[in-house]
Amino acid sequence: MPSFDADQELRATSNRTFLVVVDDSDEMTKALRYACRRAQHTGGRVALLSVIEPAEFQHWMAVGDLMKEEARDEAESRVNELAAYVHEQTGSMPLLFIREGRLKDELLNLLDEEEQISILVLAAGTTSEGPGPLITALTKSDTVGQLRLPLTIVPAALSEADIDALS
Structure with a gap:
């Protein structure tokens, strides 16, 4: 029977990279706090x-x-701005990725390319429209099977104290 090695377990967890998708939603800050903690x-x-999504209409190229x-x-x-917050919370600078294209596509491409990313952290919205377009897209049966890592969904109703207690 293998013995428990606390040092080995700590080394295994220290390689975790928590990816947060940046947007302007209120719930994104919940996902970021959870990931930092x-x-x-x-x-x-x-x-x-x-992710910088392409403009829907471009009448003139300039x-x-x-x-x-x-x-x-x-x-x-x-x-x-968020990197400074992450540094303040964790003591280290985050990995930064800025991409151009469709959000879902760029996210899935990044997850395929960057093997050090081990957990995707998103926060659910609180509107009657559902948890949000990205969570909805990622949890569809044709997409959820493509993910090579866990998806953590943080409820937007959690307070900072709740998030701190959970993490």
Whole structure:
């Protein structure tokens, strides 16, 4: 019978990377807090993904390019702001990813490419429309089977104290 080795277990958990998808929703901050607390308690780290989705309509190429540049600047600013929060909470800088394309596609591509990401952390919305478009898309039967890692869904109704107690 193999013996329990606490050092080996700690080394195994210290390789955990918790990915949070950055958006402007209130619930995203719940997912981020949960990921930070879990990373802090397991010796892991946090990764942030921001996806710049293509504009629906681009009448003139120059206007489209300007819109794309502004969206990238906004994404970089938001990710840097959140990176400072992650550093404050965990003591280490997060991995940062900024991608352009469709959110679901870019997320799945990132998960395929970056093997160090071990847990995806999202927070459910509180609206009557459901938990949110990304959670809905990822939990469909044709997609959920593609995930190579656990998906943690943090209820948006949890307070910071609740999240701290759970993590």
